[in-house]
Amino acid sequence: MNKKELAGVEAANYVKDGMKVGLGTGSTVYYTIVELGRRVAAGLRIVGIPTSAATEALAKELHIPLTTFQACPRLDLTIDGADAVTPDFQLIKGGGGALLREKLVAAASDQLLIVVDDGKLYDSFANLSIPIEVVPFAWETTAQRIANLGGKWTLREREGVPFVTDNHNYILDTVFDSVADPGRLQDVLKAITGVVETGLFINMADAVIVGRADSVETLSRADSP
Ligand SMILES: O=C(CO)[C@H](O)[C@H](O)COP(=O)(O)O
Secondary structure (H helix, E strand, O other): OOHHHHHHHHHHHHOOOOOEEEEOOOOOHHHHHHHHHHHHHOOOOOEEEEOOHHHHHHHHHOOOOEOOOOOOOOEEEEEEOOOEEOOOOOEEOOOOOOHHHHHHHHHOEEEEEEEEEHHHEOOOOOOOEEEEEEOOOOHHHHHHHHHHOOOEEEEOEEOOEEOOOOOOOEEEEEEOOOOOOHHHHHHHHHOOOOEEEEOEEOOOOOEEEEEOOOOEEEEEHHHOO
16 A cells, blocks of 8 residues: 555544534545445445545445535544654645635534644754645735745636636735744735635644655644643
8 A cells, every 4th residue: 555545544434323424635644535335335334525626526436425515514534644643743835725614624523633644744844835825816916925924826727718716716825934933924915805814833733744665654633742
């Protein structure tokens, strides 16, 4: 198994019969969802809420029963990937563009379990790309306000046109030379009119499963100093 697969498959062990599960987005949690599909076929009873149209399609293909927030306002556990993880369990997410739904689903969950390979572990978010989801209308003025804070942004594109999220917004991939306090940066960015959400997931992750070359390690926030 590759590193992503090791982490992704291990995460499926945390899903117990009867659970309501948030299903993340990306190439690592893909392996979790495939493993859950296998277990559902073998009799595991769960319901899921997907964090993106892509994950919804995958879950349907695997016959994982899905539910809605109307039927199920709280979830037991969400499993998702991340682009960067610091030692104090802060995250950057949104590399796949699903950050808004991912944050909504994570916020509605009792536990957030993150699956990554060991290349996603960083000491700080300085010089890393932080996705910021913005309203398309007047996005240039929103971008200017982000630049005024020192953010070097790039409008995410796909095939030469702006990438549009599942929620019909744009993404500004933004780098800051220094991120001394990610929580403060999140608050300042969210206060800008036109910013819908950021990929900074502050104090949300409860545990991180890290896939390494030949092993898998589970780091738990409860155990950290
Ligand atoms: O936040 C995400 C999508 O919006 C993904 O979870 C994140 O980009 C990690 O993806 P991958 O496991 O493919 O590296």
